[in-house]
Each structure stands twice: as structure tokens, then as C-alpha cells.
Amino acid sequence: MKKMQLKFMMLLGGLLVSTLSAAEYGMNLRKGVTEFSETAFGLHTFTLWICIVIGIIVFGAMIFSIFAHRRSKGAKADQFDHSLTAEVIWTVIPILILVVIAVPATKALIKMENPTTDDGKRLAMDMTIKVTGYQWKWKYDYMDEGISFISSLDRDHDLARQKGSGVDVTTIENYLLEVDNPLVIPVDTNIRFLLTADDVIHAWWVPDFGWKRDAIPGFVNEAWTNVQTPGTYRGQCAELCGKDHGFMPIVVEAVSKEDYAKWVADQKGEQEVEAQMVDTEWTKDQLMAKGEEVYNTQCAACHQATGAGMPPAFPALAGSALVNGDPAAQIDLILNGKPGTAMQAFGNILSETDIAAAITYTRNSFGNTAGDVVQPATVKSMKQ
Amino acid sequence: MSQDITHDEVAHDHHDHDHKPKGFVKRWLMTTNHKDIGTLYLVFALAMFMVGGAMAMIIRLELFQPGLQFVEPAFFNQMTTMHALVMIFGAVMPAFVGLANWMIPMMIGAPDMALPRMNNWSFWILPFAFTMLLATLFMPGGAPAGGWTMYPPLVLQGGHNVGFLVFAVHMMGISSIMGAINVIATIMNMRAPNLGYLNMPLFVWTWLITAFLLIAVMPVLAGAVTMILTDRYFDTSFFNAAGGGDPVLFQHIFWFFGHPEVYIMILPAFGIISEIIPTFARKPLFGYVSMVYATAAIAFLSFIVWAHHMFSVGMPLGGSLYFMYATMMIAVPTGVKIFNWVGTMWRGSMTFETPMLFSLAFVVLFTIGGFSGVMMALAPVDLQYHDTYFIVAHFHYVLVTGAVYAIIAGAYYWLPKWSGHMYNERLGKIHFWWSTISVNVLFFPQHFLGLAGMPRRIPDYSTQFAEFNMMSSIGGFAFGLAQVLFVYIVWKTVRGGEKATAQVWEGAKGLEWTVPSPAPHHTFSEFGPVDLSKLANGEKFSILSDIDEKDDKQK
Amino acid sequence: MSEASNDQYYVPHLAKWPIVGSIGLFVTFMGAIQALNSQTSITPWLMFVGIGIILWMMFGWFGDVIKESEEKLYSTQVDTSFRMGMIWFIFSEVMFFAAFFGALFYARTFSVPWLGGEGIGLATNETLWSGYEGVWPTNGPADLNGRFEIIDPYHLPLVNTLLLLASSVTITIAHHALRANNRKQTIIWLIATVLLGAVFIFFQAEEYVLAYRDFNLKLSSGIYGSTFFMLTGFHGLHVTLGAIMIAIITIRVIKGHFRPESHFGFEAVAWYWHFVDVVWLGLFIFVYIL
Ligand code: HEA
Ligand code: HEA
Ligand code: CUA
Numbered sequence A: 001m002k003k004m005q006l007k008f009m010m011l012l013g014g015l016l017v018s019t020l021s022a023a024e025y026g027m028n029l030r031k032g033v034t035e036f037s038e039t040a041f042g043l044h045t046f047t048l049w050i051c052i053v054i055g056i057i058v059f060g061a062m063i064f065s066i067f068a069h070r071r072s073k074g075a076k077a078d079q080f081d082h083s084l085t086a087e088v089i090w091t092v093i094p095i096l097i098l099v100v101i102a103v104p105a106t107k108a109l110i111k112m113e114n115p116t117t118d119d120g121k122r123l124a125m126d127m128t129i130k131v132t133g134y135q136w137k138w139k140y141d142y143m144d145e146g147i148s149f150i151s152s153l154d155r156d157h158d159l160a161r162q163k164g165s166g167v168d169v170t171t172i173e174n175y176l177l178e179v180d181n182p183l184v185i186p187v188d189t190n191i192r193f194l195l196t197a198d199d200v201i202h203a204w205w206v207p208d209f210g211w212k213r214d215a216i217p218g219f220v221n222e223a224w225t226n227v228q229t230p231g232t233y234r235g236q237c238a239e240l241c242g243k244d245h246g247f248m249p250i251v252v253e254a255v256s257k258e259d260y261a262k263w264v265a266d267q268k269g270e271q272e273v274e275a276q277m278v279d280t281e282w283t284k285d286q287l288m289a290k291g292e293e294v295y296n297t298q299c300a301a302c303h304q305a306t307g308a309g310m311p312p313a314f315p316a317l318a319g320s321a322l323v324n325g326d327p328a329a330q331i332d333l334i335l336n337g338k339p340g341t342a343m344q345a346f347g348n349i350l351s352e353t354d355i356a357a358a359i360t361y362t363r364n365s366f367g368n369t370a371g372d373v374v375q376p377a378t379v380k381s382m383k384q
Numbered sequence B: 001m002s003q004d005i006t007h008d009e010v011a012h013d014h015h016d017h018d019h020k021p022k023g024f025v026k027r028w029l030m031t032t033n034h035k036d037i038g039t040l041y042l043v044f045a046l047a048m049f050m051v052g053g054a055m056a057m058i059i060r061l062e063l064f065q066p067g068l069q070f071v072e073p074a075f076f077n078q079m080t081t082m083h084a085l086v087m088i089f090g091a092v093m094p095a096f097v098g099l100a101n102w103m104i105p106m107m108i109g110a111p112d113m114a115l116p117r118m119n120n121w122s123f124w125i126l127p128f129a130f131t132m133l134l135a136t137l138f139m140p141g142g143a144p145a146g147g148w149t150m151y152p153p154l155v156l157q158g159g160h161n162v163g164f165l166v167f168a169v170h171m172m173g174i175s176s177i178m179g180a181i182n183v184i185a186t187i188m189n190m191r192a193p194n195l196g197y198l199n200m201p202l203f204v205w206t207w208l209i210t211a212f213l214l215i216a217v218m219p220v221l222a223g224a225v226t227m228i229l230t231d232r233y234f235d236t237s238f239f240n241a242a243g244g245g246d247p248v249l250f251q252h253i254f255w256f257f258g259h260p261e262v263y264i265m266i267l268p269a270f271g272i273i274s275e276i277i278p279t280f281a282r283k284p285l286f287g288y289v290s291m292v293y294a295t296a297a298i299a300f301l302s303f304i305v306w307a308h309h310m311f312s313v314g315m316p317l318g319g320s321l322y323f324m325y326a327t328m329m330i331a332v333p334t335g336v337k338i339f340n341w342v343g344t345m346w347r348g349s350m351t352f353e354t355p356m357l358f359s360l361a362f363v364v365l366f367t368i369g370g371f372s373g374v375m376m377a378l379a380p381v382d383l384q385y386h387d388t389y390f391i392v393a394h395f396h397y398v399l400v401t402g403a404v405y406a407i408i409a410g411a412y413y414w415l416p417k418w419s420g421h422m423y424n425e426r427l428g429k430i431h432f433w434w435s436t437i438s439v440n441v442l443f444f445p446q447h448f449l450g451l452a453g454m455p456r457r458i459p460d461y462s463t464q465f466a467e468f469n470m471m472s473s474i475g476g477f478a479f480g481l482a483q484v485l486f487v488y489i490v491w492k493t494v495r496g497g498e499k500a501t502a503q504v505w506e507g508a509k510g511l512e513w514t515v516p517s518p519a520p521h522h523t524f525s526e527f528g529p530v531d532l533s534k535l536a537n538g539e540k541f542s543i544l545s546d547i548d549e550k551d552d553k554q555k
Numbered sequence C: 001m002s003e004a005s006n007d008q009y010y011v012p013h014l015a016k017w018p019i020v021g022s023i024g025l026f027v028t029f030m031g032a033i034q035a036l037n038s039q040t041s042i043t044p045w046l047m048f049v050g051i052g053i054i055l056w057m058m059f060g061w062f063g064d065v066i067k068e069s070e071e072k073l074y075s076t077q078v079d080t081s082f083r084m085g086m087i088w089f090i091f092s093e094v095m096f097f098a099a100f101f102g103a104l105f106y107a108r109t110f111s112v113p114w115l116g117g118e119g120i121g122l123a124t125n126e127t128l129w130s131g132y133e134g135v136w137p138t139n140g141p142a143d144l145n146g147r148f149e150i151i152d153p154y155h156l157p158l159v160n161t162l163l164l165l166a167s168s169v170t171i172t173i174a175h176h177a178l179r180a181n182n183r184k185q186t187i188i189w190l191i192a193t194v195l196l197g198a199v200f201i202f203f204q205a206e207e208y209v210l211a212y213r214d215f216n217l218k219l220s221s222g223i224y225g226s227t228f229f230m231l232t233g234f235h236g237l238h239v240t241l242g243a244i245m246i247a248i249i250t251i252r253v254i255k256g257h258f259r260p261e262s263h264f265g266f267e268a269v270a271w272y273w274h275f276v277d278v279v280w281l282g283l284f285i286f287v288y289i290l
């Protein structure tokens, strides 16, 4: 019996030690790269230590009692049953401890929610990024630059993560934490984030920034950050949002201000080219090629790469009456979605070209025989 | 023992105390006996624990390695959701009601529960409710997969299962409310005439307060899911911003229920531990009165802290601060309880039978869970912890090594009284050590996972989390097997074994230990004063009790 | 059997009603789900069968209790248990309504103003719903189901308030009459109460017709329609149940049940009726007037 208790204590001790050394193994909270994340880390460490000390005292007293006041050692039971002094002490001391924790916590929270400069003025924000959560991707709008794009799980990761893909995922770097289009931000800039969602609640979380905030459909939440160190920071959606909740990562690249300016210029150029493409006439082959790509990144999560869907939640597109019928009805559905279901309004997400391509692709694949071609211009005209 | 006037098939033998109804249907489907109903509850809870546990095993199996090996993500989410619903509403809550049914009447000298027919109804609703809920697993589209918190709009995408989910929750609510009403009426109205409130065993006290919590919050949950139902099927806009509603509104209503709910699952556990520790320390419970006040304080506070589950939804600053402070305050009365238990052990004369071992582990491991709770109460840091495995670790420490450990401790403690047989102490100890080691291997690494950034409710994860997940899964399988041993021990004890005495435990106090083991089918059929000296707190507070004439005689 | 003494507690020995009731609930809910999901043709029938079973259970169960009560099997202690049961049941009902009132208050003080750009809602309004002002009553920024008018509190609702208040008085008079063992008076005032309740329900129905037909105020009219109909609807349901209960009590008085000193069934129904009345006052103030 005694041996067992020793083992038990050793186990507890071991757990304690592993907590303390956890930081070294990268298993503690991350310190992060913003002022706020460092404050949170400090508060975490401080509270953790307080808890450990209280734990040592309480468990210590208990374990001492277990060894010293046992009948097998001939202990006779005392019969005292209360002590006002003791009870007052162990009510008051925890209250004091809690106050000591609450003060820095309050300060930290105020700093996060009500950022001010050193002289008490409200901190000015240098730029605004709107983040919109969709099942299961993020859309980023640079409000000041007019740039916007969709960011979803990298295609290779997406293929590897499928059940029975046969890929050894341990060989993939940053498995599940890689996206096609990362969010690019300049360092040393006060960035305001506006968070919202289109379908269900998501939460935008990059641990190194020190916070997560819910993206709620129909509402906009605000948060801010200021990253000092250039680098790539990874995070994930942190609110259950349906079957692929685990597969909507976030990648943020913090770059120098100069690099950022260059990136912005590139993006603007690309978007202009895109815009011009809408009005050109596309061949079926072009549309099919682009459509396959769009379909696989945007639609396959629900309707499957084979078009078989996952009925009844996600209908099959193969053989669907809608897909094989009047193209106008399908364009309308893709543009406006179907409220109350996971079928989202792609009119705000994809370009006219992408939509036209995806539609053309669905009408000519999976055994569908509509055979026709939907031009970007048609989609554009229906969008108005 | 007197004859039982309630007997409606009076004709035969009045001297047979144990006149259980004959035949399965009469004995179990139509029973009004608190002990039989208690047994039904306990058996049902154990079965649901197995079902919920099997789902947890599927979760742990999929998380054993990165990459998807066994289930599709959609099914994984169904498992997470159903695991929690089954464990909370099917296993832990019914187990506590079962213990209440068995023990409360015996502990306060009452012949039965106050409303015996309704008692039966409270139980029999449950199997139907869970049939309805579990049936969704076999339907096209599957079971609810929006998490046990059922947040809209996600839950509304559930297709056909929304109706099943909502009505199953309604039925569980009806059952809980009736059960709670019964407990209140029993405790307030059926105590032996000389047994005052401050003579009551702590298990009775904690259950009384729990029952108030239940009546206050189960209807609120019913209201919340009703709004889900109408949003899904009748075009209302409670949770739809386009119509002026707000998805966060649901979260407020849900957590107004949900936070008291977690205390519903821990207060009776506190009661059980407060019965067991004094028995095996052979020393009165330290600070009985402060225990009662602490319980009441926890219950009160539990109503005003709900939004600590929602620090990331974007509340106004003042709201976050208020909920942070209020939540931290709960540590104080809870601390009082922990310290009082340690005070009870202090200078006692302790022995370490299985119930005591589980109780000691409870004190330590629940406290660890409480510590992480206090850390999460800090709003600025919770913006990191929230929705990660740190939370999962927290609540399994308070629920598994808290609530479930207390239930197991109570089962070992009272099993001889129920069955008339002693359980096998050796196996009991093996069960304890096996469980306690494996449960820590199971849940402790989840703290690290959460801190390192692993979100909860995901079927697959980045490779950096692989080691601790594998460790956790191994612990999970070991812990699951240990519970199979528990079922075996209980089964063996019920079937036979060493006869138990009426007293069972040398240091035990309380009226339940004055009746033979197994407890006769009807106890205390005659109302009258009980021998207060048999109670743990019988004589100390008699001045405060309602009627103390009998008491005077004893002094 | 003799008058029950307080030393012994009446514990019914066997009861089939609980299991019948559980089956009834199960069948009703299954039927309701089938109807909602409209998958099969057995659709609403299953639900009606379930409701039938529940009614059977209620008649049988209450019948047993009444019989036992009339046989004087119950001691005053049993009576107290029943009272506690009823009180806490009513309390649970209060909490059920509290959830819906809570939704109303939350929408009015938080979500609607936020959508309109107040407080922390500035960005919400600018980015998603610009132009929306967030004034109550509202069907939301998307103008769900189109323009609607609201019910004038000082017409039908005021009449209904007076009706319910009057019914509270009449049931109290009936109670006093019963205690004075004046059965005829009791019956008259009970019937008056039932009638007042029935007229209330009639007006409520009238109001709904008005809302749907003339005011374009529907369940789907955004958060206003949702809270309005859910609150008044659940209340109306409770009035209906209460009125049925009073009707049954009336029949029992006519059949000679209850004694001046012991009539728990009567009191329980009266409490329930007062509860329904109080909820209405809350509705009248918070849903109609403010
Ligand atoms: C039995 C169930 C139970 C119990 C008892 C508790 C107890 C507590 N819980 Fe926990 N909690 C849950 C079940 C429970 N919880 C569940 C299920 C969830 C997740 C729900 C979901 O999202 O699915 C949750 C989530 C949860 C959150 C939300 C986290 C998030 O999602 O971001 C928070 C935040 O504040 C919290 C806090 C607390 C606190 C402060 C206590 C306190 O009561 C703890 C008090 C105890 C102690 C502190 C230890 C003993 C005290 C001392 C020795 C005194 C001295 C100590 C100090 C001064 C620190 N809990
Ligand atoms: C009282 C409540 C309770 C209890 C007892 C448990 C018990 C367990 N829980 Fe659970 N859990 C919750 C309440 C509870 N949980 C809640 C509320 C959530 C949140 C859900 C949500 O996010 O919505 C959750 C979520 C949750 C998760 C996170 C899932 C996710 O985020 O995706 C995990 C993962 O490890 C987990 C594991 C376990 C394990 C291994 C046990 C074990 O203790 C179970 C042990 C029991 C058995 C195993 C049964 C007995 C044995 C058999 C049936 C034989 C078969 C055995 C083998 C094959 C070995 N639980
Ligand atoms: Cu998006 Cu989880």
C-alpha cells in the first residue's frame, strides 16, 4: 500500500515538474510577438505560480495528514469540528490573493479593449482589415487599399488530410497550418481588425498576437494588433463552425513596411487584370480548366470533388436537376446562396470569372450533360 | 416496523417488510418505491456512462495520430456533441438523482420521496428522451453536431435532427424539474419531526440547494432550445441579425443555464465527499455550518457569472470586467470547502478504503481543475485559453475526477447498504489506482496541448501536437478499461459476497447506517422522532432545530 | 378507510400512469418532429395519438388522486407535499417565461441598438447595415417580411387586462365562498372565471387575426414578431390550460368534491391562474406598452 502511495506522489510530483519545465519544450503558452500577448503570458505565468504555491500548501497539508494521522500508525482521532479563526483566515487570504491577480488583469483588459497612448489619448489606428469567416475559409478586405481575397487551406494539405489519402502527414511541414493566400501585414503598424462572418460563428485566432475574437454573422467585432517582429504567424479558426472547422487555418505574414507597399502594388495590378478578364469572351476549355481549380478549392468541401455531395446535408451536383437545367437559375443560386443553409452567397466571395468557370465546370462534369458555357459577362450582368 | 397502509394489494402478509411487487413490469415500470427508482436511475446512468464513454473512445481513437484514420470530420463532431450530452444529461445528472432517491429518504427518516408517482415519471421519461436523441445517429444526416452548447446558427444547419435534439432536451428538462421538485418537497416536508435543517447530513443539504438550481435553470434551457426550434421551423428571428436578433443572445441564455448546470454536477459531489471523509477520518466534518454557507454562496454566485464562457464574443469592456470579478469570487467559497476537508482529515485517525481513496483523489484533482478555472476567469488571458484543449482539460478535471469520482466514491460507500454485500476491497483498490493514474495521463497533457495552441472540437491537428495527443489517448483507453473493471466489481457485489453489517463502516454516522443491510424495501414507514445521536450533526445544532423536545430527553 | 394520521405517509403502491405518460410524451414529440420535418404521411396523426395518450394519463392519474383524496387517504403532510410541488412547478414556469422576457430585453437594450450603430455597434452599422437606425419596434435591418404595424395596447390588450384582473377577483370570491361552504356561490363565481378566461382567449385570437391580416405583423416579422408572438402565444396557451383546469374544478365542485378546510386541487388551480395573470401584467407593460 505504502509503495503505491509513494508512486502516486511521484506521479503528482512529476506532473508538477513537467508543468514547470513545459516552457522549454514549447508546451507552455506562447509569449507571442505583441505587447498584449506578452502581458497575457505574464499574467498566465503569475497566476500559474500562485496556483502552484497554493497547491503545494494545500496538498502538502493533506499529504502530511495522510501520512501522520493514519490509524495504522496508531493515530487517535481528535474531535474538534470547527475553528472560527482558521475559517476566517482561509476566507480572507484567498480574497486578498484574488485581488492581487485581478488588478493586473483589469489593466491588461482595458489596454486591449480601450487602447490609449501614453498621454491618455485614444490610440490611432493606421489601417483597417475586415475579416469575414465563411464555411470554411477566410476573406480579407483591406479597407483602405481596396484589396480583397479569399484564404483557405492549402490544396496539398487538403488532399493529404482526406481520410484514406495515403499520405503520411508527419512529412508535411506545418500540416494543416498552411493557406493558399496568406494575410500580409506591415510591422510596427496599428492595425484594426473588423471581424464578421457570413454563415455561422467563427473565431479568428493567431496565438502569437495574444487574442481570439468571434466572427459573428450580422455583427462586426473589433480588435487590434501591432506586430513588431517580421515573420510568419499561424493560427486557426477557434469556434466550432461545422464539419471542416479544423481545416480553416490562418497564416499572417508580417513584413517590413517597404515590402508591404510592394505587395500592395502587386495585388492591385493583379486585380486590375482580373477585372478586365471579365469582359472578354472565354473558350470552353479555358473555363473548364479554371473551373476545375475553383471548384476544387471552393466547392469540393461540401459537394465533393466527385460532385457526389454528402446527402442529405450537401446535395449531389452530379445529376442535379438545377445543374442540368436553365443556367440562370444556377447562376442565381451561386450568386445569392440559399439563406439558412450552408450554401453561401458566392457573389461576395468569388469574382465573376471564377463563378462562371465553376458553373461551367459543374455543368460539364460528373456526368452532367448541360453542355453549355456560362460566360463571366453573363454572371456580371446577373449580379446587378 | 409498522404495516404499510399504502399497500393496495393488501390481502397478504403484513409482516413481510420486504414486500416488493412481483413481476418485472410491476416491480420496475410501475414502481413508486424510492429505492427501486434510485436503482433504475443508477443503472441507467451507468449504461449511459458506457455509451458516452464509447463515444469518447472514438474521439480519442481518431486523435491518437494526426491525419484522419477512422472517421469523417462530420461524424467526429457528432461524437463530440453526443458524448457531452450523454455524459451530462444521461450519466452524471441521473446518477446524482439516483443517489438522492436512495439516500435522502433514509438520511432524514422519511418513508419515501414526497411524491412517489411523480418520482417514477421523472425516471421513465429519460429512457425515451435518450432513445430519441441517440436515434439521430442512425438517421440520414446524422446526429446533432454543433457541440453540446448548441450555438446557432450552426445548430440550425442540422437538418432533421434539430427537432429531435430540441424535444429530447425538453424531455430531459421535464424529468429534471420533476425530480428536483420531489427532492425539495421531500427534504422540506418529510424530515423526521425532530430533525432540523442544521441536523441534516451535508449530502441532503447540497442536494436541496442543487434542486433549487435545477428548477431555476432547466426551464431557461427549455426556453432557449424552443427558440432554436422556432428559428429553425417557424421563421422567427431570435438569433438572426437580419431580423434584429443576435446569435450571442442564445449564448447568454444558454450559459445562464449552463453555468449553474456545472454546479448542479458538482454540489452533490461535494455532499458525497463531505459524508465520506469524516467517516474514514473518524472525526466530525470540520466547519459544518460554513460548508452549508459555502454551498449556498456557490449556488448564488453561479447565477451571476455566466458570460465567462463568452469573453471572446465582443462584450463591452464593463461586462467582461464584471464577469471576470464575479467568477473569481467563486474560488473563495470553494476554497473554504477544500480547506474544511483538509481540516477534517487533520489529526483524524484515517483508514483508506476505496471510497476514501476516491474522495482523497477528488480533493486533489478537483482542486487542480478549479485552479485552471480561476486562470480562465481572467478575461485577458482567456482570450488565449478559450476554445482550446486547456478548457477541455479544465472541465474534465472537475467533471471526471470531480463529479464522476464522487459518484464512484459514493457507489463504493453505499453499495454494501444497497446490496447487503461487501465489494471486493482488493479489486476496488486496483480500480482506484488504475483509474487515477490513467485519468491523469489522459487529461493532464491536454493542458499542454491547449497552451500550445490546439483548438478543441477538431478531428485532426498539426503534427506538433502529436506526442501529447497520443499520450492522452493511451491514458483514455486505460481509463476506459478501468471502468469496465468497475462494472464488474459492482456486478459481483450485487450478485453476492461477504455479508455487510448494518453499520458497514466503523466511523460512519447517519440514519442510513441504523437500518439493516440491504436496506429493507420500506424504511421509516412511521413518522416519529429519530435518534439524533446517530446523526453526524444530530446533537450539535439541536437548539436550532424545529422541534427539540425529543432532544431534551436525550441529554 | 379511516382518516389518515400524520404518523403515516401515503405512498401509493403501484402506478401505471407515469409510464403511460412517458410513452405519451414520446409519441407526441415524435409525431411533432415528423410533422415539422414533413417526411412521412403518418405525420400529424402520431402527434394526436400522443396527445390522446397524455390526456388519458392525465384523466387517469388525476382521477386516482381525486379518488384517494375523497377517500381521505391523505394526511395534511401529503397535502403540504402537493402544495410544495405546485409552488415549485409554478416557479419553474416563471423561469421559462423569464427566458423569453430575457430575449426581449436583450434584443431591445443590446442587439437592436448595436445593429443601429450605438455603443460597440458602430462598425456593425457602418459595414453591414448602413442606414439602419435600430429603433424599436423593428423587424431588423433586412426588413424581414416587410412593414408592419403594432397592436395598440389601449384597445384589445387593455380590455384583456381588465378581463384577466376581473377573473382573478372572481376566482378569489369563489375561493372564499368555498371556504364558507357556500357551494352555489362557488360554482357561480367559478363559471364566471371560466367565461372571463374564454373571452380573453377569444380576444387574443381576434388580435392575432388582426395582426396577420391587417397589420402584416407575423411570427416572421423579425425580432419584434418573434418576441411578440412567442410571449403572447405561450401566455395564451397557459390561459387556455388554466381555463380548462378551472372548468374541471367547477365540475368537481358540482359533483360535491372538496371540503371547506381541505381543497388543495382548487387552490393549486387558483395559484396557477394568478400566475398567468401576473405574467400577463408583465406582457402588457413590456410587450404592448413600452
Ligand atoms: C463540475 C463542473 C465545473 C466546475 C465545478 C467548474 C468550476 C469552475 N470553472 Fe469551469 N467549466 C466547466 C465545468 C466546471 N467548471 C465546463 C464543462 C466548461 C466548458 C463548457 C464548454 O465550453 O463546453 C467550463 C468552462 C469554464 C470557463 C470558460 C472557459 C472558456 O471557454 O473560455 C471558465 C472561465 O472563467 C471557467 C471557470 C471556472 C471557475 C472559476 C470555477 C470555480 O468554481 C473553481 C473553484 C475552485 C478552486 C479555485 C479550487 C479550490 C480553491 C482553493 C484551494 C482556494 C484558493 C484558490 C485561489 C485563491 C485561486 N470554467
Ligand atoms: C460529465 C461529463 C463528461 C465525462 C464523464 C467525460 C468523460 C470523458 N471525456 Fe469528455 N467531454 C465532456 C464531458 C464529459 N466527458 C464535455 C461537456 C465535452 C465538450 C463537448 C463539446 O465540445 O461540445 C467533452 C469533450 C471531450 C473531448 C474533446 C472533444 C473535442 O473537443 O473534439 C475529449 C477528447 O479527448 C473527451 C474525452 C473524454 C474521455 C476520454 C472521457 C472518459 O473519462 C470516459 C471514460 C469512460 C469510458 C471509456 C466508458 C467505459 C468503457 C467502455 C464503454 C468499454 C470500452 C472501452 C475501451 C474500448 C477502452 N471529452
Ligand atoms: Cu470556422 Cu471554425
Ligand SMILES: [Cu+2]
Binding pocket: B258, B259, B262, B306, B308, B309
Ligand atoms: Cu461556467
